[in-house]
Amino acid sequence: MNEREGVRGLDEPSDEIPVRLGDRSHAIRIRPGILAEVGAELAHRLEACRALLVADRTVADLHGQALRTSLDAAGFSYRMHLVPPGEATKSLEELGRLYGTLADGRFESREPIVALGGGVVGDLAGLAAATYRRGLPIVHVPTSLVAQVDSSIGGKTAVNLPLGKNLVGAFHQPIAVFTDPELLGTLREEEYRSGLAEVVKYGVLGDADLFGFLETQATGILERDATILTPVIRRCARIKGSIVEADEREEKGDRLLLNLGHTVGHALEAVVGYGRLRHGDAVAVGTACACRLAERRGELAPEARERVVALLERLGLPVVPPGFDREIFVEHLRRDKKIAGGKIRYILPVSVGSARVEFVSEEEVLSVV
Ligand SMILES: NC(=O)c1ccc[n+]([C@@H]2O[C@H](COP(=O)([O-])OP(=O)(O)OC[C@H]3O[C@@H](n4cnc5c(N)ncnc54)[C@H](O)[C@@H]3O)[C@@H](O)[C@H]2O)c1
Ligand SMILES: [Zn+2]
Numbered sequence: 001m002n003e004r005e006g007v008r009g010l011d012e013p014s015d016e017i018p019v020r021l022g023d024r025s026h027a028i029r030i031r032p033g034i035l036a037e038v039g040a041e042l043a044h045r046l047e048a049c050r051a052l053l054v055a056d057r058t059v060a061d062l063h064g065q066a067l068r069t070s071l072d073a074a075g076f077s078y079r080m081h082l083v084p085p086g087e088a089t090k091s092l093e094e095l096g097r098l099y100g101t102l103a104d105g106r107f108e109s110r111e112p113i114v115a116l117g118g119g120v121v122g123d124l125a126g127l128a129a130a131t132y133r134r135g136l137p138i139v140h141v142p143t144s145l146v147a148q149v150d151s152s153i154g155g156k157t158a159v160n161l162p163l164g165k166n167l168v169g170a171f172h173q174p175i176a177v178f179t180d181p182e183l184l185g186t187l188r189e190e191e192y193r194s195g196l197a198e199v200v201k202y203g204v205l206g207d208a209d210l211f212g213f214l215e216t217q218a219t220g221i222l223e224r225d226a227t228i229l230t231p232v233i234r235r236c237a238r239i240k241g242s243i244v245e246a247d248e249r250e251e252k253g254d255r256l257l258l259n260l261g262h263t264v265g266h267a268l269e270a271v272v273g274y275g276r277l278r279h280g281d282a283v284a285v286g287t288a289c290a291c292r293l294a295e296r297r298g299e300l301a302p303e304a305r306e307r308v309v310a311l312l313e314r315l316g317l318p319v320v321p322p323g324f325d326r327e328i329f330v331e332h333l334r335r336d337k338k339i340a341g342g343k344i345r346y347i348l349p350v351s352v353g354s355a356r357v358e359f360v361s362e363e364e365v366l367s368v369v
Contacts, residue, residue, distance in 0.1 A: 010213040012231035012238070019153070019241045021248055024173040028153065028241065030234045032226040035066050035180040038114075038141060039074030045176060046137070048075035052107060054098065054125040055116040056085040059143050062186050067116055067141065078114075079105050089120050090159045092168070098128045102136075112137040112175065118144035118191070119151035123166075126157030130172030140177045144187055145195020146280070148179045149202070149236035154244040171249055179237070181229040192224070194280025196315045197261070201287055202236045204308055205260045208353030210235045211311070218314045256357050260347040261287035264369060267332035271324045284317035285369075287349075292368040293360065294348040304352050321369055329369070330362055 015031040029041065042051075051071060055064055060082055071078055081101045083089045113136055115125035122140055129138035142152035158169030184192060203211030213232065214221060220228035240258065247254035265286030269277055291308045294300035309319050333344065343359035350356055 009216065010209060010231040010235055012234035015234075017234060017237045017241055019173075020245050021173060024155070024248075026174055026176055028177040028179060028237050030148075030179040030181070030230065030237060032180060032182045032230060034178050035063060035141065035183060036070050038067055038139075038178045039070035039072070039076055041178060042071075042076065042112075042139065042176065043074040046110075046112065049077075050105075050107075050111050051076055051078045051139075052081055052102060052105065052111070052113045053078050053116060054081045054083065054113060054121055054128075056083050056089065056118075056121055058085045059117045059121070063116065063143060063183055067114070071114075083121065083124065085120070087120060087160070090124050090166075092159060092161070094124060095128060095159050098124065099132055102128065102132050107132070107136065109133050109136060112139050114139045114141060116141045116143060118142070118147045122147055122151050123156075123158050123169075126155075126172055126174075127159055127168070127170060130157055130170040135172070137175045138172060140174045142177065142179055143183045145184055145192055145233075146198060148181070148184070148233050149195060150198050150240065152177050152179070153237055153240045155248070179233060181226045181233055184224050184226075184229065190278060190280075193316055194278050196221070197280035197284040197287070197312070197317055199232060199236055200308070200312055200315065200317070201258075201260050201283060202239045203311075204287060204291075204349050204352060205257050205347065205355040206239050206353060207235060208351070210239075211307075211352050214315075215307070215311055218311070222315065253357065256345070257347055257355055260349065260355055261285075261290055263333070263336055263344060263346055264289045264365060266336065267329050268321050268324065268369070270332040271329045272322055277322065281318050284312045285319060285321045288312060288319035289365070289368045290347060290355075291349055293346070293364055294350065296364070296368065297348070299348060299350050301351070304349070307352055308349070326366065330366070333362060333365060 017028040113125050113129045115122045129136045140152040142148045155171045155173040158166035161167040217228050261283040265282035269282045291305040295305045312319050346360040347355050348358050
């Protein structure tokens with residue numbers, strides 16, 4: 001079969017994914033070319049007013065003008081706040097600088113912040129919007145694959161402290177999310193791969209159709225063909241959106257499933273060193289480990305584990321960790337907030353397309369990394 005014939009296999013015709021959260025309900029609009037329509041789309045939701053655009057310099061250079069033109073055309077005025085690209089931007093210092101721009105511009109509580117960028121800009125701008133004058137509207141225009149399938153959905157915002165990631169944050173739902181799969185064309189290869197690990201994760205934990213589509217359409221995915229990526233991103237947004245609808249503030253545990261691959265992934269990132277092992281690569285290794293552990297327990301068929309490993313490899317993702325210190329790894333594992341009574345709360349795949357939360361021992365985890 002021609003690989004691309006299967007495009008119809010993932011039925012996601014609507015460009016609008018609703019996220020139903022009472023008075024915090026909003027829509028995620030996902031469509032190639034929507035960047036040029038953000039102004040017009042926003043004008044349906046807000047009276048034309050002033051906005052603060054937040055972007056990192058890389059993304060502003062590549063895609064800022066298209067967004068500005070679309071806001072202009074819809075009668076919005078705006079100020080621009082640029083930040084340096086990279087995780088270090090999720091800091092109290094950068095948050096303070098952003099508050100400074102808001103105060104200097106005398107931003108009022110109805111004037112939105114528009115975050116154009118990856119998860120770093122979304123998390124920083126989201127936290128500023130959650131807190132400045134006790135809350136401004138935030139609009140996400142995610143530009144990285146991680147942001148499009150993950151960080152722009154669910155309302156989590158945060159900055160880092162020197163002692164740990166995401167330690168200062170808030171929940172603040174956006175009033176709208178505009179996701180343009182065409183923007184992924186300019187993303188660096190390793191950043192794109194990072195997002196693919198999260199996409200595979202969604203397939204494994206909850207969607208056999210998505211997983212099958214990724215298998216048959218791997219070439220188009222790697223070529224970043226927007227016609228193939230669009231239904232994939234829509235499906236991922238739908239999965240995360242529905243988990244968030246069921247458990248907005250991570251109180252019931254439903255949201256724990258999204259941690260598939262992350263228990264081992266986070267510990268590996270910490271022990272190998274942030275920057276030496278990228279988050280997405282760590283999640284890919286963690287997902288493969290979770291499959292091996294589930295197989296050992298007899299809960300996942302060997303063929304299912306083989307399919308997951310084969311897809312990760314096909315997409316250029318690692319499935320075994322680089323060398324690391326096991327003792328320090330265990331220390332990091334113990335620090336994970338999902339530990340309860342000496343046992344690790346762990347997300348185990350039970351088939352391609354479903355997973356459950358179970359308690360496992362440190363030894364079991366160590367035996368599969
Ligand atoms: N809030 C949440 O629920 C949530 C979920 C997952 C991750 N996160 C956070 O997201 C962050 C990671 O996000 P990320 O991977 O998007 O990182 P990022 O924002 O640093 O973006 C990655 C890099 O890609 C560049 N970039 C982004 N879009 C581009 C484009 N279209 N073309 C060219 N370059 C582009 C950026 O300049 C940056 O250098 C982490 O801080 C993580 O904690 C938050
Ligand atoms: Zn992740």
